[in-house]
Amino acid sequence: MIRQLVLDVLKPHEPTMLSVAQEIAETDGVDGVNAILIEMDEEVRNIKFTIEGEDIDYDTVTGVIEDTGATVHSVDQVACGDRIVDEMPTPQD
Amino acid sequence: MIRQLVLDVLKPHEPTMLSVAQEIAETDGVDGVNAILIEMDEEVRNIKFTIEGEDIDYDTVTGVIEDTGATVHSVDQVACGDRIVDEMPTPQD
Amino acid sequence: MIRQLVLDVLKPHEPTMLSVAQEIAETDGVDGVNAILIEMDEEVRNIKFTIEGEDIDYDTVTGVIEDTGATVHSVDQVACGDRIVDEMPTPQD
Amino acid sequence: MIRQLVLDVLKPHEPTMLSVAQEIAETDGVDGVNAILIEMDEEVRNIKFTIEGEDIDYDTVTGVIEDTGATVHSVDQVACGDRIVDEMPTPQD
Amino acid sequence: MIRQLVLDVLKPHEPTMLSVAQEIAETDGVDGVNAILIEMDEEVRNIKFTIEGEDIDYDTVTGVIEDTGATVHSVDQVACGDRIVDEMPTPQD
Amino acid sequence: MIRQLVLDVLKPHEPTMLSVAQEIAETDGVDGVNAILIEMDEEVRNIKFTIEGEDIDYDTVTGVIEDTGATVHSVDQVACGDRIVDEMPTPQD
Amino acid sequence: MIRQLVLDVLKPHEPTMLSVAQEIAETDGVDGVNAILIEMDEEVRNIKFTIEGEDIDYDTVTGVIEDTGATVHSVDQVACGDRIVDEMPTPQD
Secondary structure, eight states: OOOEEEEEEESSSSHHHHHHHHHHHHHOOOEEEEEEEEOOSSEEEEEEOOOEEEEEOOOHHHHHHTTOOOOOEEEEEEHHHOOOOOOOOOTTT | EEEEEEEEEESSSSSOHHHHHHHTTTTTTOEEEEEEEEEEEESSEEEEEEEEEEEEEEEHHHHHHHHTOOEEEEEEEEEESSOOOOOOTTTTO | OOOEEEEEEEEEEESSSHHHHHHHHTTTTOEEEEEEEEEEESSSEEEEEEEEEEEHHHHHHHHHHHTTOOOEEEEEEEEEEEEOOOOOOOOOO | EEEEEEEEEESSSSSSSSHHHHHTTTTOOOEEEEEEEEEEEEEEEEEHHHEEEEEOOOHHHHHHHHTTTTTTEEEEEEEESOOOOOOOOOOOO | EEEEEEEEEEESSSOHHHHHHHHHHHHTOOOOEHHHHHEOSSSSSEEHHHEOSSSSSSHHHHHHHTTTOOOEEEOOOOOOOSSSOOOOOTTTO | OOOEEEEEEEESSSSSSSHHHHHHHHEEEEEEEEEEEEEOOOHHHHHHEEEEEEEEEEHHHHHHHHHTTEEEEEEEEEEEEEEEOOOOOOOOO | EEEEEEEEEEEEEOOHHHHHHHHHHHTTTEEEEEEEEEEEEEEEEEEEEEEOSSSSOOHHHHHHHHTOOOEEEEEEEEEESSSSOOOOTTTOO
């Protein structure tokens, strides 16, 4: 089970970041969604989505995103299993 | 449901940041409002509003702000769903 | 209701920062006051007041300050509503 | 018993980081897996896995990783015993 | 009531920072005292005292300090009221 | 009683950091061991061990390490007594 | 009563930092001792001791240290009273 998913997304100006976040939040297995505006230019907005839940469905979530004309640029972080495990910083980072 | 909303706002000197924050705080679904003065010049003040609640109504909140002659420059962060999810920093940031 | 108020104040050397803080702390709706010396020169002291309470009265507090000959240079932060909401840092800051 | 394992892994683009993390999360003795994209180029992706559990089996976990064509570049951190002990920063670091 | 007091003090080498801290700690209304050596030169030591209690008496505390031949260079922070309020950092700092 | 021990160790490539950490974790009085790869070159690996327990036996632990051909380069931190006390940062550091 | 004591100590190579820390930990009124290696050269090691307890006896502790041939270079921090009070950072630092 996917407990946490951090996606880097390139989104056209419409629909709004807010409406996309609301739509993701309503999909099964999602408890909550955080959306942050990283950067924007004439055409697109770079948005970072942090999604948490008991059993996130990757295809459903990315489907919601892509239906708005946006693209998932990269999966930056994922946490799977019975609980969310945080990344452990080490000197090698 | 919108649990948290971070707005970057350009506001004329009057009415005060305090009175706008109080007005937002009294709208339905809002628990509390934080307002910070980022910068000010001759004409305007750049204010950052952090709004939290059980069910924030975006149009109502931005209506309160715009009625004072201010403009919402950007929605910098939003958190939707059953609980507030914080942004997860990753090496890609 | 105002739960938290951060004021940037320019104050003559007398009365002391301590006595002004004590006076503010005794006004209705205030639980506690933090006062920090930011800078001082020949004439004035730049003091930062962080005031917290259940129902801070802005006019009463600024009245106490101004009665000492000090001036409120700016309201740097305010938190209103049912609870104190902290500012949420975002990449836009 | 191994309670925490931090692995630096070089992985081909397919299968995805997500699917490898899910597979590790399903092995015995693992509670949860965090996977972060550190860097990527034409050929490979540098992924950092933080794995936590009651009794992680090193060979099983690295087996899952290597079956996908990926290689474990280094074991960056490990925590063994009855509980997870965090690294203690000292001036010598 | 004064709940916390941070004093910047210039003290001769004797009596020791320890003995002055102990003496302040024994005055009424004081729960505890932290004393840190900031700097020292041939003549004096720059000590920072953080004093906390239910009802600190400013004159008593500064009297203890001055009786040792030391001087209170500045009151750097004070917290008054029913509880200790911490300073709230803002972009204006 | 030794509650925490931080050792800077130079270790040949074999046996692995993991197996040495597991062996230390199984000695009496040790609750858990954290091992971090600080650096490595052709010959050796610089490993930092953070060991915690109710009653760590220094000679036993260093014996386990030295039996693998590794050397304890320095004891960087130790905590003794009834509980673990953390280092207190001061301006003198 | 002394609740916390931070000492900057110059110590010959023998006896070890560990044995000195153990000895301090066994003195009355001490709960725990943290010892950190700050620096070392041909002759001496610069060790920082953080000592905590209900009622630390300064002369006993420094006696233990000096009996080993070490010298207390400075008392960097002390906390006295009914509880440990931490240093409060202020803009003046």
